Every structure is written in structure tokens, then in C-alpha cells.
Amino acid sequence: MSPAASLTAQERALRHVAGLSTGPPVDPSLRVTLNFHPDRLLHGRPVLDAMAETGTYCSQFVTGTSNGGLTAHPGGDRWRWESRIFNRAYDEAPAHERPVYGALDFRRKPAGGAPRFGSAHFRLAAETLTRTTFCYPDSFLEPTDFGIADRMGLIELALADRQDDLDDYIEAQVHGPVKPHCHVEALVLDPCYQGTAIEDAALRLGCRVEWHPGFRLTVEELCRHPGYRGQEYVNLGTKIAVDGVLDPRIVGDAARTGHYDPQAVKKVWHYLARFGTPCRPGKTKAADSYTSRR
Numbered sequence: 462m463s464p465a466a467s468l469t470a471q472e473r474a475l476r477h478v479a480g481l482s483t484g485p486p487v488d489p490s491l492r493v494t495l496n497f498h499p500d501r502l503l504h505g506r507p508v509l510d511a512m513a514e515t516g517t518y519c520s521q522f523v524t525g526t527s528n529g530g531l532t533a534h535p536g537g538d539r540w541r542w543e544s545r546i547f548n549r550a551y552d553e554a555p556a557h558e559r560p561v562y563g564a565l566d567f568r569r570k571p572a573g574g575a576p577r578f579g580s581a582h583f584r585l586a587a588e589t590l591t592r593t594t595f596c597y598p599d600s601f602l603e604p605t606d607f608g609i610a611d612r613m614g615l616i617e618l619a620l621a622d623r624q625d626d627l628d629d630y631i632e633a634q635v636h637g638p639v640k641p642h643c644h645v646e647a648l649v650l651d652p653c654y655q656g657t658a659i660e661d662a663a664l665r666l667g668c669r670v671e672w673h674p675g676f677r678l679t680v681e682e683l684c685r686h687p688g689y690r691g692q693e694y695v696n697l698g699t700k701i702a703v704d705g706v707l708d709p710r711i712v713g714d715a716a717r718t719g720h721y722d723p724q725a726v727k728k729v730w731h732y733l734a735r736f737g738t739p740c741r742p743g744k745t746k747a748a749d750s751y752t753s754r755r
Contacts, residue, residue: 486612585646595608606618641666655672
């Protein structure tokens with residue numbers, strides 16, 4: 462048996478991407494974040510309750526759900542992108558062995574590296590950097606630029622690019638398990654969930670719970686940007702707003718009713734994430750991140 466044949470799928474994937482990567486080592490103080498919506502349902506159960514029970518953050522191939530496109534199945538786009546990026550390392554691997562997706566938070570955003578995918582994020586521990594691969598731009602664009610912790614030329618590319626705020630991220634693929642109680646520095650939530658079942662569930666995960674400044678968008682501001690995603694999504698946002706305001710909890714409540722197209726609700730979230738951010742990088746308030754006292 463050749464040495465390569467004895468490697469696990471994860472080891473083969475990491476080795477392949479390492480061979481494609483160039484640049485200096487990543488700043489060890491940077492972190493990978495996994496953005497997600499904490500109030501969505503997973504097979505009819507709150508997603509945080511499911512995580513607390515399994516003790517693991519799972520990929521779309523396991524959950525069958527996504528905050529992006531639903532293409533994680535044999536022959537689907539996500540399967541094809543992974544086959545290409547990782548040189549077929551995972552083609553025959555079981556779903557639970559595949560990587561989970563996040564972003565390198567190179568801009569140190571209070572709401573995580575890729576808030577387009579959700580208001581909450583897990584901030585992963587430093588040790589996960591060594592088993593993470595990166596690409597720029599997003600894998601659905603079939604990128605040709607890749608990175609690992611020891612060879613991270615992607616930050617220079619991203620800083621030189623001019624992207625919309627929601628597209629301004631370096632995609633990360635974390636290989637191996639992500640268990641909140643041992644691989645996560647903190648779960649960072651929007652303050653609209655304080656004192657709710659979301660906070661209660663978060664505290665059962667076994668990791669630190671923190672709060673970022675929060676997303677909040679008035680209907681007045683929403684209506685100023687019909688061209689961003691489309692007038693129909695401005696209309697939907699106006700319809701589901703409470704007292705003329707949108708926040709992640711309100712959008713989540715609308716998503717769980719089942720009365721609206723999930724893709725349409727996702728576009729409303731894009732509006733909230735893009736135009737409802739109270740603090741931009743470099744303008745963080747002193748109280749932007751603090752630990753739950755409950």
C-alpha cells in the first residue's frame with residue numbers, strides 16, 4: 462500500500478490543498494468562524510437543541526439543510542465543488558467525515574467572518590486552524606486560489622478586492638469534527654435572543670456564550686435599497702417587520718411559520734445583514750462582546 466493510500470480522506474484533502482497554497486503563515490490570532498441562524502429548525506427541532514444532543518456541528522451533507530444552496534448530495538454542486546477542490550478525497554467518504562464551512566475572520570468583524578449565512582457564529586479555537594483549508598472567493602465560483610494556515614496568501618487578495626459587504630469573506634473548510642464543548646472558543650449571538658429559549662439552548666452546548674452588537678433594520682432604511690435584492694424582498698421585509706423594525710429573531714419567526722418561500726426570507730435576511738449592522742470593523746464599541754451571565 463502506498464503512503465498516500467493509507468491517509469484518511471481528511472489528510473488527503475489537506476495535503477492536496479497545501480500543494481496549491483502560497484503565501485506567508487496566517488496571523489495566529491485570527492479565527493475561523495461558522496455563521497448560522499440559531500433559531501432555525503433541523504428536522505422539526507431547534508438547531509441548537511439538536512447540537513446539544515449530538516455534541517457536534519454537522520455539515521449540510523449530514524443535516525440536509527443550509528443557509529446557502531441545497532446541493533450537498535452525490536452529483537450536486539456542493540459535492541462537485543468538493544470533489545474538485547479536494548482532488549476527489551471525499552468522493553466515497555461518509556457524510557459525517559466531510560468538512561464544515563465557515564470563514565476566516567480576517568477583518569475581525571463583531572458578527573463573524575460571513576454574516577450573510579447567519580446572525581450567530583461559533584468562533585473556533587486556534588487549534589482548528591491547522592486542519593482548515595481556505596479558498597477565495599467562495600467555492601461556488603470555482604476559485605483557483607487556496608490557502609492553509611502555513612501558506613495564507615488569500616488575505617492579500619481579499620484586501621485588494623472590492624466586494625459587497627456580504628461577499629467580503631475568505632471561505633474556510635474545517636476538516637474533522639467541530640464539537641462546541643472542546644473546539645469552540647465562544648458561541649456569539651445577537652442580543653435579540655437574550656432571555657429566550659435560544660440563550661437557554663446555547664448555554665447547554667458547553668461553550669462560552671457571548672453577544673455581538675446586534676442587527677437591527679428599520680423599514681424606512683430597508684425601503685431605501687430596492688435595487689439590492691429586489692423590490693419584492695423589500696415588500697416582504699416590510700410585511701414581516703414588527704413595529705417597523707427587523708431583527709434576526711423577527712426574521713427567524715417568519716421563516717419558521719412556513720408561510721413564506723425560504724429563499725425569499727433569505728433575501729430579507731441579506732437586507733438585514735447588509736444594512737442593519739450597527740458597528741463596522743474598526744468601530745467596535747467596548748461592550749460589543751461580553752459573556753452571558755446566566
